[in-house]
Amino acid sequence: MAENEIAPLYIGGEAIAQLCAFVENRYSGQCVIVVADSHTYIAAGEAVLQALRNAGISTQVITLPASGLRADESSLSRVLTRSPVESSVFIAVGSGTITDITRYVSYRLGVRFIAFPTAASVDGYASKGSPLVIDGIKRTYFAQPPEAIFADREVLAVAPPELTAAGFGDLLGKTTSIADWRLGTLVRDELFDEGIAMRVTAAVDRCLSVIDSIAQRDPKGLLTLFGSLTETGLCMIGFGDSQPASGSEHHVSHVWEMLTIKNQQSSQTALHGAQVGIATAFSARIYEKLRALNVTDVEKLFYNRLPLSRQNQEREIKMLFGDIGNIIVNEHKEYLELTDEQQLGIADRVIKCWPEIQKIATSVPRAESITRFLEAVGSPTDPYVLGMRPSDVDAGIRGGHYLRNRFTVAKLAHMMGILVDQ
Ligand SMILES: [Zn+2]
Structure with a gap:
């Protein structure tokens, strides 16, 4: 498959089950890192983690504080330093910021990532660039598109209205x-x-x-x-x-x-x-x-x-x-x-x-x-x-x-x- 291809792009009900089946099929026996913030962990991260564990998949979770969260040096280093060396794939459970942080760190670690968006809040889920604020300047850094996107109808529906x-x-x-x-x-x-x-x-x-x-x-x-x-x-x-x-x-x-x-x-x-x-x-x-x-x-x-x-x-x-x-x-x-x-x-x-x-x-x-x-x-x-x-x-x-x-x-x-x- 071409590196830039996103497949599947799943938008509908039961997206967690679809995600699990995909991960089981492709990353069986490997360690999966779930990245979320304190809000999106409650909204969907916990359920994703539980479903993966129930399917016998080895997981680790990295949760960032939602308050004041930015795709900046501090967030990138937090995810990077908590990522186990043997990680095989990342799953970003969150909105644009969590996705951009995960996109960039996974890219620099040389592994793919899967997006599990929790709100219809940005156009950037499918993007291959990560807008990051480095030294106070916002630029889009080259990274990678997600390997797959799983968007759940029910999760999107209960996202904060402002998102x-x-x-x-x-x-x-x-x-x-x-x-x-x-x-x-x-x-x-x-x-x-x-x-x-x-x-x-x-x-x-x-x-x-x-x-x-x-x-x-x-x-x-x-x-x-x-x-x-x-x-x-x-x-x-x-x-x-x-x-x-x-x-x-x-x-x-x-x-x-x-x-x-x-x-x-x-x-x-x-x-x-x-x-x-x-x-x-x-x-x-x-x-x-x-x-x-x-x-x-x-x-x-x-x-x-x-x-x-x-x-x-x-x-x-x-x-x-x-x-x-x-x-x-x-x-x-x-x-x-x-x-x-x-x-x-x-x-x-x-x-x-x-x-x-x-x-x-x-x-x-x-x-x-x-x-x-x-x-x-x-x-x-x-x-x-x-x-x-x-x-x-x-x-x-x-x-x-x-x-x-x-x-x-x-x-x-x-x-x-x-x-x-x-
Ligand atoms: Zn935009």
């Missing part, structure tokens, strides 16, 4: 990530795959068509949400990078998360999907601004704004990000080092492609609709309810585009001088 709402926010983010991907391809010749883009859009549409059922935490709606999130994760694997499911909205959320950690405002960072959902409305608002511009407006905006000075941009990065600013400057060289001619070349391309850019902008729901969708499933819509300082909220909005070397709608708006309302 499901966050999963919906993460999924809604695909409306702007797909548009950003198309934009980057059009203007900067970034790699693209139409088939994968269509699969992501179809996954979003499937969820929006059952939004009431998701809002009511009906098992059918939750399975659709989980299946759609997983599908977008598989799309990232299929493409080999995160563009299909992560654009400007994710960059904003990454800034918010990094600054919350840096400022140590709270031990618990807001949920990834909750941040992404709010940031999606922000990106959708930029697309709305683009829709209102004709090509003459665009020419004028570029004329007034370009070329951007490297010095000013570096100053802005350091002002927005404080002591992690230097790292961001270093990693954003591709854009910071654009010559005046290269910047004007991008502007020319945008002007030439304006009708197509308008078409992309029209494919994005209005910010107001994004907010309405979020409200319908009980996801937050105001960044301040996530406990952030106004300066951090602002840093995400102004500085998200500095985080990756990708041409997103936020980068375009930055180059046009319309990123924030003047």
